[in-house]
Amino acid sequence: MPDLPTCFAGLILAFKPLFVHRSWRHAQILMIGAILTPGQRTVTSVLRIMGRAQDRRFVNVHRILNRAAWCPRTGGRILLGLLIAAFVPRGPVVLGIDDTIERRRGRRIAAKGIYRDPVRSSDSHFVKASGLRWMSLMLLAPIPWAGRIWALPFLTALVPSERACRERGRRHKPLLDIGRQLALQARRWLPGRDLVLVGDGGFCALNFLDAMRRGRITAVTRLRLDAALYEPAPPRPPGTIGRPRTKGARLPTLAATLAAEDTLWHRLTVPGWYGPNPCSIEVVSGTAVWRHGGLPVVPIRWVLVRDPQNRFPPQSLLCTDLACDASQILSWFVRRWSVEVTFQEARAHLGVETQRQWSDTAIARTTPCLLALFSIVTLLAARLPARQRRSFATAAWYHKPRPTFADALAAVRWATWRERTLATSPRRQPRTKPRFRLPSPWAYALCHAA
Known part of the structure; x- marks a missing residue:
């Protein structure tokens, strides 16, 4: 193993079962070199920072990404276990899920597509970007020495474009299907823990929410103000003929509830709502059945939020656990802000979008490894003295x-x-250094x- 502090060695060795003995030596060089390298995270930059610029067998390090037989999904399971043990040893495990665009160009990059750039676009300005779309699942955990919630990636998957799938004769998986698979994979890894999945409005879909409910995962997302909400289906009388009812009477939309003068609002103070300081907001909550023709029926608890000072527009949230109260749902949802911070930090400090691989296997491995490096650095920093x-x-x-x-x-x-x-x-004679x-x-x- 390359020279490492004693407190780091045990954590790095946790990933040793992923590789055979010969590949493990080169994988350590990549991992440690990616932490030490400034600027572009290319394999050549890693070799230079590790003092191996004159190594004639440099191709062996490249093969870790484009040819060696190891499973990134197994690495994600190992990383999740380390994160759970370090930051969430007990209580519900809150996960965040979101997608991001890695801006890449090149004719040899098969999976790229043209997408809306969420960073540069706004409601009135549309900007397109050429690149790769990634779906990342992160642990939203409080970091004691940082005093805030960090989003720690541990499982990231590539979402190929429709054109790339069509050219290769493969079935295109929508974004929600891949997100559902990632969430259910975390459920299988943590069978005995309560899981809470927090996402933005893109995950507010009945098929996705029904899959989370059946997988014993509590989903928290945004909700449309014009969603069709109903009362639960009334009890079925004995001897009734025909298909059972799936809904009761139609409820007013959340937009109508927001405009109604007889709505009973309750004031709450939520820490971290659109800023570091606690924010005073007004909420109203209730339960309903969300239904749309031809789609699953999902019971939800909705939360309508407004600001007495009109600093942000009213918005609504939903939770698939009817027993949760509004304050708990809001405390889970505000953790989602750290997801975008992690994407930005990974671009600024870990070289995401600077790698130059063209191989399909290397592309599918490099970006998930760089995002997982955010979590590995956090784990390593947690083992250092607080003064340092x-x-x-x-x-x-x-x-x-x-x-x-x-x-x-x-x-x-x-x-x-x-x-x-x-x-x-040099060590010429034994003496106190x-x-x-x-x-x-x-x-x-x-x-x-x-």
């Missing part, structure tokens, strides 16, 4: 009360560089580079 994490977050002109992911990455890099520098010093201290300019250049 805080030292990278402060300066004479700027004080951070809590470290961010950039500070956690810098702390992990500092610990790794310190170990590698000590390991490369003076304690090494990385100079501050070196630490800034090596550890804070994006």
Whole structure:
């Protein structure tokens, strides 16, 4: 194994069963080098940062991504177990699911398509982007030393475009089908835990919600204000002929409930709602049956939210667990904001969208590995002393009360560089080695580079 701090070695060795002995040596180089490398996360950059620029067998490191026999899904299961043990040892496991666009160009990239760019587009401005679409499942867990919720990716899947599937003669899987498979895979990995899945309005579909309900997963998403809601079906009298009813009387739409003057609103204070500070909002909640012709019937609890100060437009949420109250549903939903933060941090600090693979196998492996590296860095930083994490977050002109992911990455890099520098010093005779201290300019250049 490359020179690593003792506290890091046990976590890295957890991924050893994925590879055979020879491939494991090269996989360690890729993992550690991807953490230390600034800028583009190419295999050549990893080899240079690890001091292997003159290694004539460099192709063996490339083969870890484009040819070696190992299963990324099994790696996701190992990573999820480490995250659960470190951050959510008990209680419900809250998962976030969302898709993102990796902007890539090139004729050899078969799975790419033309999509709406969610970052650059707005309600009145539409921007298209050429690239790959990924669906990522993340653990939404509180990080004690960060003082906030982080979205930690552990399972990411490629969603090929319809054109790519048509050219290869394959059936195209819609976005919701892949999201359903990822969520049910996490259910199989955690059979004894309560799972809560939080998504945006794109996952507000009856087929998806019914699959989550049957899989014993509590789903929390946005809900349309004009959704057709009904009362539950009345009890069926004995001797009734015909098909059983699936719904009762039609209920007013949430838009009508919002405009009604006799609606009883309750005031709640929700931490982290559109900002770091607690926000005072008004809510009203109820249960209903959501039904549409030809689709499954899903019982839901709806929550209508409005701001007394009109800082954001009214919106509605749904939960497939009828026993949950409005405050619990809102506390789960606000964790979803950290998903977009993770995508941005992965682009800024872990080199997502800078890789240059053209092989289909390498493309399908590289981006999930880089997103999973966000979680691995968080686990490594959690094993460092608190003083070491805080030292990278402060300066004479700027004080951070809590470290961010950039500070956690810098702390992990500092610990790794310190170990590698000590390991490369000559040992001519046994004597007490003076304690090494990385100079501050070196630490800034090596550890804070994006």
